Amino acid sequence: MERKNIVTAPQLFSLFFLCNIIIGITYNLPMAKSIGILDHILSAIAALFINILLIFPIYKIYKINPNINIVDNCIKNFKKIGIIFLIIYGVYYIFVCCYMLSLFNIFVRDIVDPDISLFMLTFCVILGSSYAACKGIEGIARACSIILFIICLAIVFIIFTIIPQIDFMNYTPLLFNGPNDFINGIFYLTSLSFYIPLAATLLPVVKSGAKKVLIATNTVTYILFAIVIIIIAGALGDYLKTQTFQIYEATSTAEIGVFKRLDAIYLGIFTSGLFITVSLFLFAFFLVIKKILGVKRNKLIIFFADIFLLVISLILPEFEEISCFFYDTKFIFVFTFLTSFVIPTTILLKYKLNLKWRND
Amino acid sequence: MKVKNMFILLELILVCFLPGCSKVSGLDEQLIVYGIGIDNSEGIYELSVQAIDIKNNSESSSKEAQKKLTTISSKAPSLIEAEKQIENQSGKKMLYSHALILIIGEQTAKNGITDIVKFFSTNHKLRPTVEVLISNISAKDILANEKGENNSEDILALTKVGKENNDAINSNLRYILGDINDNLKAEKVWYLEYNEGQMCCEKISILKNSKLINILDDDDTKGAILCFGKAKNICDNIKINDKEIYYEINKAKANINFSVEKGKPIFYVSVLVTMNLYNLDNNISNEEVKPLIEKRLSNLIKNTINFCIKENNCDIFNFNKHIIKANADFFKANLNRIENIVASAEYDINVSTKIRYLGPNQDISALVY
Numbered sequence: 001m002e003r004k005n006i007v008t009a010p011q012l013f014s015l016f017f018l019c020n021i022i023i024g025i026t027y028n029l030p031m032a033k034s035i036g037i038l039d040h041i042l043s044a045i046a047a048l049f050i051n052i053l054l055i056f057p058i059y060k061i062y063k064i065n066p067n068i069n070i071v072d073n074c075i076k077n078f079k080k081i082g083i084i085f086l087i088i089y090g091v092y093y094i095f096v097c098c099y100m101l102s103l104f105n106i107f108v109r110d111i112v113d114p115d116i117s118l119f120m121l122t123f124c125v126i127l128g129s130s131y132a133a134c135k136g137i138e139g140i141a142r143a144c145s146i147i148l149f150i151i152c153l154a155i156v157f158i159i160f161t162i163i164p165q166i167d168f169m170n171y172t173p174l175l176f177n178g179p180n181d182f183i184n185g186i187f188y189l190t191s192l193s194f195y196i197p198l199a200a201t202l203l204p205v206v207k208s209g210a211k212k213v214l215i216a217t218n219t220v221t222y223i224l225f226a227i228v229i230i231i232i233a234g235a236l237g238d239y240l241k242t243q244t245f246q247i248y249e250a251t252s253t254a255e256i257g258v259f260k261r262l263d264a265i266y267l268g269i270f271t272s273g274l275f276i277t278v279s280l281f282l283f284a285f286f287l288v289i290k291k292i293l294g295v296k297r298n299k300l301i302i303f304f305a306d307i308f309l310l311v312i313s314l315i316l317p318e319f320e321e322i323s324c325f326f327y328d329t330k331f332i333f334v335f336t337f338l339t340s341f342v343i344p345t346t347i348l349l350k351y352k353l354n355l356k357w358r359n360d
Numbered sequence: 361m362k363v364k365n366m367f368i369l370l371e372l373i374l375v376c377f378l379p380g381c382s383k384v385s386g387l388d389e390q391l392i393v394y395g396i397g398i399d400n401s402e403g404i405y406e407l408s409v410q411a412i413d414i415k416n417n418s419e420s421s422s423k424e425a426q427k428k429l430t431t432i433s434s435k436a437p438s439l440i441e442a443e444k445q446i447e448n449q450s451g452k453k454m455l456y457s458h459a460l461i462l463i464i465g466e467q468t469a470k471n472g473i474t475d476i477v478k479f480f481s482t483n484h485k486l487r488p489t490v491e492v493l494i495s496n497i498s499a500k501d502i503l504a505n506e507k508g509e510n511n512s513e514d515i516l517a518l519t520k521v522g523k524e525n526n527d528a529i530n531s532n533l534r535y536i537l538g539d540i541n542d543n544l545k546a547e548k549v550w551y552l553e554y555n556e557g558q559m560c561c562e563k564i565s566i567l568k569n570s571k572l573i574n575i576l577d578d579d580d581t582k583g584a585i586l587c588f589g590k591a592k593n594i595c596d597n598i599k600i601n602d603k604e605i606y607y608e609i610n611k612a613k614a615n616i617n618f619s620v621e622k623g624k625p626i627f628y629v630s631v632l633v634t635m636n637l638y639n640l641d642n643n644i645s646n647e648e649v650k651p652l653i654e655k656r657l658s659n660l661i662k663n664t665i666n667f668c669i670k671e672n673n674c675d676i677f678n679f680n681k682h683i684i685k686a687n688a689d690f691f692k693a694n695l696n697r698i699e700n701i702v703a704s705a706e707y708d709i710n711v712s713t714k715i716r717y718l719g720p721n722q723d724i725s726a727l728v729y
Contacts, residue, residue: 113485127371169681173688238538238545239488242481252488253534 009209011141012202014148015280016195016217021151022273023192024225026103027247029240031327032188034181037233037240041226042174043185048222050190054337055214057344058196062203062210064351070200070344071291077350085343086288089197092339093285094305096194097278099326101125101313104274109317111245112267122313125271129279130306133286137205140283144276147269154269159228161254162235170237184329189225191333194281196340201284282309391452394429395512396490397499398439398476399465407442408433408500409454410512429511431504439479456486460516462533463499463552464492469565469572473547474540477570481537488534491519494565494572495552502554510559518561519550529564529588540570544698546674548584551575566674573672576664583664586631586657586711587677589614598656600649606638607653607715616679618686625705627679629665633657634714650713657711665707675702 007015029037061073070089074082105118132140175182195217203210232250233240243249251266282305289301316323325331395410413430434445447454462480464473473492480486493515495502502510519531531549539545547567553560564576564584576584585591591612597604617628637649668674679702683691694701 124371131367131371169678169685172681172684176684176688236534236538238542239534240538242537242541249488255489 006136006138006207007141007205008207009213011145012206012210013213013216014144015141015202015276016199016213017220018144018148018151018273019195019198019277019280020217020221021148021155021224022100022270022277023194024221024228025248025270025273026100026107026245027192028245030244031329032181033184033329034188035241036172036177036181037229037246038172039174039177039181040185040189041229042182043189044222044226044229046182046186047189047193048218050186051193051196051218051222052215054190054193054196054340055199055218057341057348058200058203059211059214060348061200061344061351066210067204069202069204069287070347071288073347073351074343075291077347077354083292085347086292088343089201089339090285090288090292092197092335093201093281093288094309095335097129097281097285097309098312098316099332100274100277100281101309102316102323102326104271105313106317107245107248108267111248112263118314118317121271122310125275125278126306126309126313128275129282130302132275132279133282134302137202137280137283140276140279147272147276150269151273154266155224157259158250158254158266159231161256161259162231162250165236165253166231166234167237168234170234187333188329189222191329191336193336193340197336198280198284200340200344201287202280389452390455391432391446391450392455393459395461395463395503395515396456396459396480397433397463397465397495397503398468399498399500400468400471404435404437405439405442406433406435406498406500407439407446408503409446410503411450431500433500433504439476456480456483459486459490460512462490462492463495463502463515465498465500466494466496466565466572468499469494469549469567472569472571473536473567474570477533477536477540481533486533488532488537490533491516491550492531492533492536493519493550493552493561495554497554502552502559510554515552515559515561518552518559529585529590543569544675544680545678546573546668546676548676564676566668566672566676568672568674573674574667576667579660580664580667583660583662584668584676586612586633587614587629587661587664589631591633596656596660598652600652605649605653607635608638610634610636616677616682618679618682620687620690625683625701626708627682627705628708628710629661630710630712631657631661632712632714634716636716650715653715654711654713657713658709661709661711662707665709669703673699673703675699679705 029035032040034040058070061070065073068076071086074085074089076082078085101122105122108116108121109118132143199214206213228247228250232246236246236249236253240246240249248263248266251263254262285305286298286302289305290298293301316326391409392412393409394412397408397410399406399408408431410429410431413428432446432450434442434449436442436445443454462476464476468476477492480490481488502515503512529548529550536547536549539547547570549565549567550561551563551565553563562578562581564581566573566576582591582594582596585594586609589612591609594609595606596609597606599605611634612631614629614631616630619626619628635653637653665677668676669679680691680698683698683701691698
């Protein structure tokens with residue numbers, strides 16, 4: 001039951017932060033059901049504080065026993081009923097993988113190049129991610145450090161080449177179109193806080209400083225997001241309203257001197273980030289499955305999970321009937337809220353009740 | 361261990377080779393487009409593309425700086441059909457990622473450019489930074505010049521020379537696409553003139569609802585660029601006491617404010633201009649020349665605003681956005697008649713200059729500013 005502490009706090013921060021950056025690249029206004037992007041600056045600030053509340057129960061559980069994760073806690077506190085919670089977590093982690101891969105496929109098909117073989121792209125990412133997940137968190141964390149460094153370089157380059165293009169006339173007063181964009185933005189950004197349910201499983205792998213990791217991830221992510229929104233809204237203005245993936249669009253206009261048309265390079269960098277993110281959620285999924293089915297059937301489950309992931313992520317971009325449900329912000333929000341707040345709070349309450357009964 | 365190594369090898373092969381091999385086109389199988397020209401006559405599109413002639417380029421000496429270009433045209437009822445025809449003619453797949461300019465013929469622009477801009481903006485490979493121009497003759501005639509002078513790089517350079525930040529009026533695809541979707545805005549695009557072998561790009565064409573409305577003359581273009589606050593290298597002259605005085609603007613910074621005074625909307629346009637002054641002598645004093653230049657520049661801006669907004673109802677300056685910034689409640693309350701408000705508003709123009717006197721006259725040139 002006890003787990004080895006094998007990852008340092010900066011490594012865990014890198015994992016969570018990279019995960020959030022990759023989610024941010026496919027950030028889009030249609031899913032956020034918003035017209036303007038500027039109100040999302042306020043949404044990001046609000047989401048920052050909401051996430052602190054959402055993180056609290058998971059951190060509290062971790063503090064009670066830093067060596068066991070939510071998977072073990074479910075069984076420990078609820079015995080067999082805990083398996084229901086584990087199934088929910090398992091489905092959530094696989095859902096996030098499907099969501100990210102399928103959205104990435106839509107992104108590649110619609111924005112980058114319709115001729116790219118989505119099957120090969122997805123197949124390779126899943127194969128690589130699955131292998132990395134089987135090898136364990138330590139390998140993923142090391143690969144993540146290198147990829148995050150390259151991604152940070154790319155982000156700095158994009159930001160500094162976009163800043164001179166800022167036109168202050170592109171800034172309209174905040175909440176100009178009413179509070180709808182702001183509220184929808186909060187729902188959207190909070191629903192994409194996939195790292196919180198992930199932290200529920202991964203926190204025990206960190207040697208020390210879990211609190212700092214959570215605070216730093218939350219703060220840096222949303223501050224960076226707000227800065228990026230301010231810059232791209234100022235530089236790209238009304239053009240953003242015509243585009244699907246607003247943040248990625250900045251890469252096609254970021255150029256300085258001979259450094260032009262670099263979006264293909266950014267795509268390569270971001271794909272490597274996707275590989276880390278998917279492997280991270282697959283790793284969390286495998287931990288859950290191991291607990292439910294035992295180590296013996298582990299490999300079979302991994303195989304079926306990969307096939308499922310491949311099929312779903314290829315089917316979703318083709319069928320609107322299924323994808324509209326998958327990309328519904330309300331559904332994602334409820335699912336994220338359930339796994340990051342409701343289940344951990346239930347476990348926490350059960351633990352407190354058990355403690356009370358034992359003392360009585 | 362063997363299984364593990366095999367797995368790693370398979371993964372490497374897949375990642376490195378297979379995705380790249382699927383549906384790939386070699387460089388010699390692609391038509392690398394540098395310039396795009398569109399004309400439309402009686403519902404038939406004529407698409408002209410200026411592309412690199414790979415065969416001739418590879419045969420020519422590497423010391424030859426000029427790229428050998430070839431222009432291919434085709435006519436079809438839609439742009440996508442015209443594109444396919446060119447691909448069939450050349451046997452190559454179009455590659456737009458290197459395109460620099462998109463030229464639209466004047467007659468075509470009068471009927472609207474929305475379809476053209478949207479078609480190219482949805483092309484996956486075309487960059488949103490492609491410069492859009494409207495030409496006085498057909499786009500095909502601009503590109504298909506047998507002298508080889510009108511290559512796309514040279515045409516692009518014409519839109520950049522002397523303009524601050526290399527793009528004084530933002531006439532590239534992304535700005536136009538943003539403007540087309542906003543009913544209150546009017547688009548502004550560089551106007552390319554070709555006369556007897558000479559080409560110049562010194563005028564601005566104004567569009568409303570994506571249709572070409574009018575062309576600003578030289579003075580109005582100067583006024584517009586001054587009002588945008590991006591003027592650089594604009595040359596002008598005034599006559600004082602029968603003597604021509606020349607000046608060259610180095611920099612202009614515009615500041616626009618809006619207020620409603622006694623129910624009357626007023627825009628305060630203040631422009632700070634830094635300039636070099638030539639051909640001045642002791643007979644003309646500083647006090648005499650400064651107000652005259654400021655008056656001249658004020659008139660340039662005033663005339664341009666009158667021409668664009670009052671006569672043609674084209675708010676290329678985005679005055680409506682200044683209303684939002686200054687008084688968002690007023691904007692919301694008058695959303696349906698913002699165009700009328702902008703057209704009927706009073707424009708108070710104030711130009712102040714920082715003059716650097718150049719020339720041999722030491723008495724004056726010593727007094728910098």
